[in-house]
Amino acid sequence: MSSDGLFFSAFGLNVRLDWEGVAPVVALPNCSHPESAQIDLDVHLLGTTKRNGQRVKLTSRVSGDKAIRFRSYDTADGRVQWFASETTRGRVEFVIGDGAHDMWVSWSEEAPVEEVLSLLFNSMLAWAARFAGRTCLHASVVARDGCAIAFVAPSGSGKSTIAASLIERGYAGMSDDAAALSWLGGQFLVYPGLAQLGLRLPSLDALPRFRAQNSVITDDKRRFTLVANDAKQMLRFQDRALPLRAIYFLRRSPLCIDPEISPAQPADSLAILMSSLYPSSTRPSSRANAAHQFANLSAVVQHVACRHLTVPDALSKLPSNVEKISENLIALDAASAAHRIG
Numbered sequence: 001m002s003s004d005g006l007f008f009s010a011f012g013l014n015v016r017l018d019w020e021g022v023a024p025v026v027a028l029p030n031c032s033h034p035e036s037a038q039i040d041l042d043v044h045l046l047g048t049t050k051r052n053g054q055r056v057k058l059t060s061r062v063s064g065d066k067a068i069r070f071r072s073y074d075t076a077d078g079r080v081q082w083f084a085s086e087t088t089r090g091r092v093e094f095v096i097g098d099g100a101h102d103m104w105v106s107w108s109e110e111a112p113v114e115e116v117l118s119l120l121f122n123s124m125l126a127w128a129a130r131f132a133g134r135t136c137l138h139a140s141v142v143a144r145d146g147c148a149i150a151f152v153a154p155s156g157s158g159k160s161t162i163a164a165s166l167i168e169r170g171y172a173g174m175s176d177d178a179a180a181l182s183w184l185g186g187q188f189l190v191y192p193g194l195a196q197l198g199l200r201l202p203s204l205d206a207l208p209r210f211r212a213q214n215s216v217i218t219d220d221k222r223r224f225t226l227v228a229n230d231a232k233q234m235l236r237f238q239d240r241a242l243p244l245r246a247i248y249f250l251r252r253s254p255l256c257i258d259p260e261i262s263p264a265q266p267a268d269s270l271a272i273l274m275s276s277l278y279p280s281s282t283r284p285s286s287r288a289n290a291a292h293q294f295a296n297l298s299a300v301v302q303h304v305a306c307r308h309l310t311v312p313d314a315l316s317k318l319p320s321n322v323e324k325i326s327e328n329l330i331a332l333d334a335a336s337a338a339h340r341i342g
Contacts, residue, residue, distance in 0.1 A: 005017045009033065010193055017045070032195070041103060069086070081095070081131060126180060138153070142172060161315075174237070175194075177198075183296065187243040189243055197224050246332055248325065252310075256312045258324075262308045269300075273300060
C-alpha cells in the first residue's frame, strides 16, 4: 500500500483503491497481487459526502434491520448502477459507472468505516465483476489439489461454515460469498476473492482453529484472515485462479440424519445456477447480458460436476459433512482419471 492507495486483484479484476484524502482508520484486508499493470476498476472512497458535495442523510423510519436498495438509471456518461445499505448504524452508498470501470463510495457519519470496507470488499467488488461481464455465483469456494470447489446456496445456509471446516482440515479458502467464473483454455476458472472468511458466532462453537484466531467484527459476522502461500499455516488462502472441479448445491434439512450427496441433473443444475447469480437482482441485466449468463452457465453444467448436498441442521454433524464431501471428491477424481485412461 502507498499513500496514493492500494492496487490489488479480486474476483478477476485488477482494482485500484483511491481514498482521495479519506484515510481509512481500520486495517485493510489482505489482497492478492495483480498479475498485470492493467487497472480494470478504480474505486474512489469519498468519505461522508456524496459526489455532489452534499452530506449523506439517513431516511426517516429506518428499522434496526438492514434495508438494501438498488436501482439503475441512464446518465450522460452511460448506464449507472446505484446501491445503498442502510440501518440505524448508518447508510452506505455505492455508484458503479457504465462498464464497471469506476466505483464511488460514500457514507453517513454514523456508519462505521470497517462496515463500509466490509461491504466494499466482500460484496461490491463481486457486483462490479458481474457488471463487467463475468459470471458470478452466490457461493463459498475452497481449493484442493489445484482445483476449486464451490458451495452454492442462499445466505444463511451454512456455506461459510462448510468452507471453514474444510479449511481447518487442510483445504485453502478462495472466496467467502461469491465465485467469479471465466472460461479459459477449455475449462472454467474461479478467481480468488479476499483472503478472509466471515463466520457467525454459532458456527465458531464447532470450529476450534478459527475460534482461536483474532477476528474483526463487522455487521453480524466475525471476519478471519487467511494466509496465502504458506503451507505451514492451517488457515490458508489460494491467491491464484484455479479450474472449477465441482459445485455442491447446499441445503440444510432438519429431517436429514446424515449428509447426503446425489448427482444433479443438468436442467436442475442450470435452474439453480441461474437463480444463484450474484447479485441476485436481475434488474441491471440487459437481455444480451442475461443471454450471455445463460450460455455460460449452460456450459458450466456440461463441464463441471454438479451435486446436491443435503446436510443435517446441526453443527455437531459438521465433521461427518466434510468427511462425506472429501470422499465424494476422491470418487470424482477417480472417475475422471478412469475416463481419461479410457
